[in-house]
Amino acid sequence: MYSPIAPIINNFFIQYPEVKLDLRLSDGLSNLVEEDLDVVIRIGNLDRSGANLILHKIGSYTRLVCGSSTYFAKHGKPQHPDDLANHNCLLFTYFVGYDVWRFKRDTEVCEIKVSGYLISGNSEVLRQVCLDGASLILMPT
Numbered sequence: 001m002y003s004p005i006a007p008i009i010n011n012f013f014i015q016y017p018e019v020k021l022d023l024r025l026s027d028g029l030s031n032l033v034e035e036d037l038d039v040v041i042r043i044g045n046l047d048r049s050g051a052n053l054i055l056h057k058i059g060s061y062t063r064l065v066c067g068s069s070t071y072f073a074k075h076g077k078p079q080h081p082d083d084l085a086n087h088n089c090l091l092f093t094y095f096v097g098y099d100v101w102r103f104k105r106d107t108e109v110c111e112i113k114v115s116g117y118l119i120s121g122n123s124e125v126l127r128q129v130c131l132d133g134a135s136l137i138l139m140p141t
Contacts, residue, residue: 005041029094061140065101070133078136081110088135089114093121101138 005023013019024030030040032053041058065078078084081103091098091114098119103110116135120126123139130137 063138063140065136066130066139067136068131068133071130071135074133081112084112084114084136087114089116090126090130090135090137091116091119092123092126092138093119094123
């Protein structure tokens, strides 16, 4: 499993050798108090993070529709977001409204209701199913 955090860990420990780190990677929402966490990094809408937290935006991300060459050979590549309504899409329950994929180009906004045979809260399972050629997925870059 690849994490965008992995490449920066060694540099962190070089800068802060006295720090002990308990790194937990999860697709779910974490409760800082119940889980005794000091810092949480989340991808997505900060509105879901809770009213009692201090929030700092540390970056932006984009999402891309991805599929394997096997899937595209069998089902074709969608040419426009509207085409996704006719494809098997993997649904990631971490995001609110996970069955509506939103696209924006300049001032054009397109929201497409998608469906598929697999809904999961685990991004690695969804990623592997996509790589195996079964369907499309909307993934952060």
